[in-house]
Amino acid sequence: MLRSLRLASLFGLLLVNTGCGERAPTSLPPIGKGDYRAVIEHLRQSIPEQMRKNHVPGLSLALIDGQELVWAEGFGLADEALHMRVTPTTAFRAGSLSKLFTASATLQLVEQQRLSLDAPLSRTLPEFRVRSRFHADARSANDAITLRRLLSHQAGLPSEFLPRLRTDDPLKYLPQKASGLWLNNPPGTQMAYSNLGFALLGAAIERSSGQPFETRLQQHLLQPLAMEHSSFVGNSELQPYRARGYLQGQPSSDEEIRDLPAGGLWTTPRDVGQFVQMLFAQGRFDGRQLLSQQSVAEMFRQQNRANALDFDCPIGLAWYLGPCGDPRIGPQLQQWQHSGSTGDFAAQLSVLPEPQLAVVVMANADTAEALVSEVATQALRLMLQAQGNQLVCPRDCAPSLPPLAAAAAPSPHDRQRLAGLYASPLGVIRLKDQRHQLFAELGGKRVELLRDSQGWLRAQKKLLGLWSLDLGLLEQLQLDVISVAGKEVLAVRRHGQTLPLGERIDPGPIPADWQASVGRYRLISPNEREPLLDGLTLRIDQGLLLAQGRRKGETLGEFVVQPLDDAHALLAGSALGAGNTLTRHSDGLRVLGYRFVRSPDQDAGLQL
Numbered sequence: 001m002l003r004s005l006r007l008a009s010l011f012g013l014l015l016v017n018t019g020c021g022e023r024a025p026t027s028l029p030p031i032g033k034g035d036y037r038a039v040i041e042h043l044r045q046s047i048p049e050q051m052r053k054n055h056v057p058g059l060s061l062a063l064i065d066g067q068e069l070v071w072a073e074g075f076g077l078a079d080e081a082l083h084m085r086v087t088p089t090t091a092f093r094a095g096s097l098s099k100l101f102t103a104s105a106t107l108q109l110v111e112q113q114r115l116s117l118d119a120p121l122s123r124t125l126p127e128f129r130v131r132s133r134f135h136a137d138a139r140s141a142n143d144a145i146t147l148r149r150l151l152s153h154q155a156g157l158p159s160e161f162l163p164r165l166r167t168d169d170p171l172k173y174l175p176q177k178a179s180g181l182w183l184n185n186p187p188g189t190q191m192a193y194s195n196l197g198f199a200l201l202g203a204a205i206e207r208s209s210g211q212p213f214e215t216r217l218q219q220h221l222l223q224p225l226a227m228e229h230s231s232f233v234g235n236s237e238l239q240p241y242r243a244r245g246y247l248q249g250q251p252s253s254d255e256e257i258r259d260l261p262a263g264g265l266w267t268t269p270r271d272v273g274q275f276v277q278m279l280f281a282q283g284r285f286d287g288r289q290l291l292s293q294q295s296v297a298e299m300f301r302q303q304n305r306a307n308a309l310d311f312d313c314p315i316g317l318a319w320y321l322g323p324c325g326d327p328r329i330g331p332q333l334q335q336w337q338h339s340g341s342t343g344d345f346a347a348q349l350s351v352l353p354e355p356q357l358a359v360v361v362m363a364n365a366d367t368a369e370a371l372v373s374e375v376a377t378q379a380l381r382l383m384l385q386a387q388g389n390q391l392v393c394p395r396d397c398a399p400s401l402p403p404l405a406a407a408a409a410p411s412p413h414d415r416q417r418l419a420g421l422y423a424s425p426l427g428v429i430r431l432k433d434q435r436h437q438l439f440a441e442l443g444g445k446r447v448e449l450l451r452d453s454q455g456w457l458r459a460q461k462k463l464l465g466l467w468s469l470d471l472g473l474l475e476q477l478q479l480d481v482i483s484v485a486g487k488e489v490l491a492v493r494r495h496g497q498t499l500p501l502g503e504r505i506d507p508g509p510i511p512a513d514w515q516a517s518v519g520r521y522r523l524i525s526p527n528e529r530e531p532l533l534d535g536l537t538l539r540i541d542q543g544l545l546l547a548q549g550r551r552k553g554e555t556l557g558e559f560v561v562q563p564l565d566d567a568h569a570l571l572a573g574s575a576l577g578a579g580n581t582l583t584r585h586s587d588g589l590r591v592l593g594y595r596f597v598r599s600p601d602q603d604a605g606l607q608l
Contacts, residue, residue, distance in 0.1 A: 028042070028378060028381055028382060028391075029042055030385065031382050031385035031386050032385075032386075033385075033386065033387070033388035034386060034388070035386055036063075036065075036070050036071070036383075036386050038382075038386075039063070039070075039071075039379070039382040039383060039385075039386050040063075040070075040071050040073075042382060043061070043375070043378070043379060043382070044073070046378070047059060047061075047075050047375060048075055048076070050371055050374070050375065051075060051076055051363075051371065054365075054367050054368060054370070054371045055249065055365065055367045056076065056363050056364070056365045056367060056368045056371055057076050057077045057078075057080055057246055057364055057365055058074070058075065058076040058077050058078050058085075058086040058090070058243055058363060058364045058365075059074070059075045059076055059086065059361065059362070059363040059364075059368070059371070059372070059375075060072070060073070060074040060075070060086050060087075060088065060090055060092065060268060060269050060361075060362050060363075061073065061269050061359065061360060061361045061362070061375065061376075061379065062088070062268075062269035062270045062272070062273040062359070062360045063273075063357075063358075063359055063379055063383060064273045064276050064277060064280075064356075064357065064358040064359070064360075065356065065357055065383065065387070066277075066280055066356040067277050067280065067281065069270065069273055069274075069277075070383070072088040072268075072269060072270040072273070073088060074086030074087045074088055074090055078090045078242075078243035078244065078364065079243065079244040080244070080246075080251075081244075081251070086243065087241075088268065088269075088270050089229050089241050089268060089270070090241055090242070090243050090268060091229045091230070091231075091239065091241055091242045091243065091266040091267055091268050092242075092243050092266070092267070092268070092345050092347065092362040092363070092364055093245065093263075093264075093265070093266060093340075093342045093344070093345035093347075094263075094265040094266070094267050094272070094340050094345075094347050094362065095263045095339075095340025095341045095342045095345060095346070095347055096195075096262065096263055096338060096339065096340040096341070097265060097267075097272065097338055097339075097340040097347050097349055098198075098232070098260070098261060098262060098263050098264055098265035098340070099198050099261070099262060099263075099318045099338065100275070100318050100319065100338055100349070101217060101221060101222075101265060101275070102198050102201055102202055102205070102261040102262070102318070103151050103201075103299060103317050103318035103319075104221055104275075104290075104291060104295075104299075105205050105216060105217055105220065105221055106147060106151065106201055106204070106205060107291060107295040107298070107299065107317070108220055108221070108290070108291065108295075109205060109208050109209060110147075110295070111291075111292055111295060114208040114209065115147060115204060115205075115208050116147065117146065117147050117148040117151075117298075118146050118147070118148055119146060119147065120142055120143045120144075120145060120146055121142075121145045121146065121147060121150065121155075121200060121204060122142045122143070122145070124204045124207050124208055125175040125200065125203055125204055125207060127175050127176045127179055128175035128176070128178065128179050128200065129142055129179045129180060130142060130145060130157070130179075130180075130181060130182070130183050131180060131181065131182045131183070131581075132144075132156075132182070132183045133182070133183070133564070134156070134183060134185075134186040134187075141183065144156070144186075144187040144188065145157070145187060146187075147201065147204070148303065148317070149187050149188060150194075150197040150198070150200065150201050151201065151303075151317040151318055152191065152303035152304060152315050152316065152317055152318075153191045153192055153193050153194055153197065153315065154187060154188050154189070154190065154191055154192075154303065154304060154307070155187050155194065155197050156183040156184055156185045156186055156187040156188075156189075156190075156192065156579075157181070157183065157184065157192075157194045157196050157197045157200075158181055158182075158184050158194065158196055158579075158580050158592055159192070159193055159194050159195060159196065160194075160195055160196055160532070160592060161174070161177065161178040161181065161196050161199075161592055161593050162531070162532055162533070162591075162592045162593050162594045163177070163525055163528065163593045163594060164258055164527075164528060164529075165257075165258055165259065165530075165532060166255035166256060166257065166258070166529055166530045167255070167256055167258050167529060168256040168258070169258045171199065171202050171203050171206060171212075171213055171258070171259075171260065171261070172203060172206060172207075174199055174200065174203055174258070174259075175200060175203050177593070178196065178200070178593065181196075181581075181592065181593070182568075182580075182581035183579075184578065184579025184580060184581075185579050189307060189309070189485075190307055190309045190310065191304050191307060191309075191310045191313065191315055192579070195259050195262035195263060196259070196262075197262075198259070198261045198262035198318075199258070199259035199260075199261055199262050201261055202259075202260060202261025202262075205261070213232065213260055213261060214231065214232045214233050214260070217232060218231070220290075221290065222271075224285065224286070224288055224290055225271070225274045225275055225278060225285055225290070226271075226274055226286065227267065227271035227272075227274060227275065228271070229241055229266075229267065229268050229271055230265065230266060230267040230268070230271045231265075231266050231267075232260040232261075232264045232265050232266070233260075233264075234256070234266070235254045235255070235256060236254045237254070239266075242266055243345075243364045244364060245342070245343075245344025245345045245364050245365070246344055246364055246365045246366065247343060247344050247365075247366045248366065252343070252344035253530065254344070255529060255530050257342070263340065263342060267362075268362070269360035269361065269362055270360075272349060272360045273358065273360055276349070276351060276358045276360070278290055278291070279291075279296055279299075279351075280353075280356045280358075282296055283295060283296045298316075298317060299316050299317045299318070299319060300316045300317075300319060300321065300336065300353070301316055301317075302314045302315065302316060302321055303315055303316055303317065308484045308485045309484060309485050309487070309489070309500060310500075311484075311491065311497075311498045311499050311500055312324070312497040312498050312499060313325075313497075313499060316336075318338070319336050319337075319338060320336065320337055320338055321334075321335075321336055322335060322497070323335050323337065323495065323497065324497065324499065325492075325494050325495065325497055325499050326373055326377065326495065327377050327396050327397065327398075327495050328393070328396075328397035328398070328495060328496065328497075329352060329377065329380050329381060329384065329397070330384070330391075330393065330397065331393065331397050333352060333354065334352065334353050334354055335350065335351070335352060336350075336351040336352075336353060337349060337350040337351060337376075339369070339372070339373065341369055343366055344364065344365070344366055345362070345363065345364055345365075345368075346362070346363050346365070346366075346368040346369040346371075346372050347360070347361065347362040347363075347372060348360070348361045348362075348372040348373050348375075348376045349376075350376040350377070350380055352380060352384070355384065355387055355389065357380060357383045357384065357387070359375075359376045359379040359380050359383070360376075361373075361375045361376050361379075396495060397495070397496065398494075398495040398496035398497075399496065401452065401454070401458070401476060401478065402452045402453040402454055404450065404452065404458060404460055406452070406453050407450035407451060407452045407453070407458055407460065408450060408451055409436065409437055409438065409448075409450060409451070410438050410449070410450075410451050410457070412436075414438075414451070415433040415436075415437075415438045416433060417481070418431050418433070418438060418457075418481050419431050419432055419433040419438070420488075420504050420505075420506070421504070421505050421506075421544065421560065422481075422490040422501075422502030422503060422504050422505065422573075423502055423503050423505050423559060423560045423571075423572040423573030423578060424490070424501055424502035424503075424573065425557075425578075426442065426443075426557050427442070427443070427557030427558045427559060428442070428546070428557075428558050428559070428560060429441070429442050429490065429501070429502050430442070430446075431449070431481075431490075432446075438450075438457070440459065440479070447459040447460070448460050449479065452478070454478070455480075456478035456479065456480055456493060457478065457479040457480055458477075458478055458479070459477070476494065477492055477493070477494055478492070478493040478494070479491065479492055479493070479501070480493075481504065482498075487503050487504070488503065488504035489501075489502070489503055489504070490502040490503070490504065502573060503572070503573040503578070505544070505560045505562070505572045505573065507542070507543035507544050508562065508563075509563075510540065510543075510545050510563060511563050511565070511566050513566040513567075513584060514545060514561075514563045514566070514569060514584070515540065517538055517584060517589070518538050518539055518540055518545075519537070519538060519598055519599070520535065520536075520537050520598070520599040521535060521536040521537070521538070521588055521589055521596035521597060521598055521599060522534065522535050522596065522597060522598075522599045523535060523536075523594060523595070523596055524588075524595045524596065524597050525594060525595065531551070531594075532551070533549040533550065533551055533556070533594065534550060534551055534552065535549070535550035535551075535596075535599070536548070536549055536550065536589065536596050537549075537550065537555075538561065538589075544560055545560070545561040545562075545563065545569070546558050546559065546560060546561065547559050547560075547561045547571065547582070559571050559572070559573075559578075560572035560573070561582060566584070567583060567584045568581055568582070568583055568584070569581070569582045569584075570582070580592060
């Protein structure tokens with residue numbers, strides 16, 4: 001998962017359900033040099049209580065120090081109905097940790113000159129083509145989609161191709177099916193997280209190697225790394241050592257995943273630890289060179305240094321080269337990491353490359369994402385002490401925020417500048433200048449924003465300015481609107497790092513054809529299991545065209561639609577999912593491979 005999305009989710013959760021959400025970091029005991037026993041004992045004591053508070057049935061972790069597996073252990077239940085306990089050999093869905101293995105397999109083929117990092121994807125997958133409003137012709141658009149940009153989420157592709165996401169469709173058919181998608185943004189200018197991009201990399205691995213993705217990964221990466229409980233194939237019922245995932249306390253349906261290279265890996269923290277040991281050894285494991293030193297170095301070289309819109313989130317080839325909104329372990333300490341989430345599972349891999357320390361944490365619930373991140377941070381800090389390093393910042397490396405008591409309402413000019421509508425991954429965030437105060441509004445709830453003594457906007461402990469309210473960690477987020485790359489970006493600052501949260505969108509003319517498209521739509525997708533959306537609503541509010549998705553009767557976030565012409569419109573903004581192109585047709589709307597037609601029960605009351 002992308003860290004800016006996690007920040008957006010945190011902001012939204014706390015704004016809508018004030019006082020809840022992510023907890024303050026746990027205090028850690030002092031650890032003597034070499035005393036890994038004390039590290040293990042502390043984690044054994046603290047993890048079960050954290051699992052209970054977060055309603056997580058099962059968790060597993062592994063600690064790695066250079067070429068040594070320090071500890072691997074399981075906690076809780078892999079399957080509540082069967083009372084099956086988690087052990088070090090219990091496999092979990094790794095989610096987007098899968099991308100790290102797809103990147104490694106890609107680099108192996110680059111070394112063999114079967115693929116080239118800077119060659120167009122179309123050289124390997126000629127049936128995949130893109131449409132672009134950023135290029136003069138189709139050829140230049142397709143040539144801009146390189147493997148390097150796919151590996152660093154800079155290819156400008158949409159985040160998903162939606163039809164049949166949760167199926168076992170062969171990967172080889174995806175390039176043809178997804179061909180013709182519109183680019184979301186200009187390639188090479190912005191990091192925009194894309195599962196589709198990594199699925200296409202998997203198809204390129206199959207095509208260039210002549211082997212199915214699973215076979216290739218098993219023979220050239222997983223088996224050489226002795227990852228005995230790891231595979232990209234199947235669901236939890238395929239192997240008895242796989243955990244069951246949980247959603248809202250109930251077992252998940254555990255559907256197959258089409259985009260295996262992006263999120264399909266089943267593995268254990270111990271197995272992932274052996275992958276990390278290979279990277280610590282410059283690509284060598286058990287006497288065999290699996291990746292060249294040059295490939296390992298390229299994987300961890302920052303690829304987005306020139307992208308102003310990425311703010312404080314550096315990325316290499318698949319790896320995040322900074323905490324990207326998570327706590328820093330040390331002020332000058334390099335920190336590589338990646339998280340993974342499939343909804344019913346969560347995982348975190350955090351690495352300190354200089355002391356060669358790593359932690360892998362995996363859990364089996366939709367409530368586990370913050371927990372696995374916090375446990376990984378705690379464990380790394382404890383391990384640093386065990387290596388003989390004094391913790392410069394035992395809890396958080398970010399400087400303390402100034403007290404809100406000294407904060408003041410923004411000036412009239414400041415409020416006027418800030419007021420507006422901002423498109424974010426959560427939906428529409430509104431900053432409103434009312435009664436000489438500035439409010440942030442999302443999902444029907446709002447808080448007042450004040451300027452602190454550092455010049456950042458902060459939420460105060462009042463709802464609607466009337467009564468006291470505990471905002472929890474929302475008070476620790478600083479906000480402001482920053483002009484960058486020709487955009488007005490609502491940025492959030494946390495743990496001393498600044499990341500984009502939303503982009504200002506001003507009302508514009510809505511063509512008559514799009515005005516006539518206002519209404520309710522239903523999904524037409526034969527044989528679709530568990531669609532991401534099953535309905536869509538378009539409405540006009542305060543001069544803006546808004547789209548809101550539906551799934552199983554539940555309304556999802558609302559997003560601004562910006563018409564380009566009579567037939568095409570964009571989901572506004574520059575965050576995850578923004579830039580997607582909606583196309584009008586005589587029978588309805590198309591977006592990311594989904595086809596929507598008007599619902600028979602749609603009514604004209606949707607235009608306000």
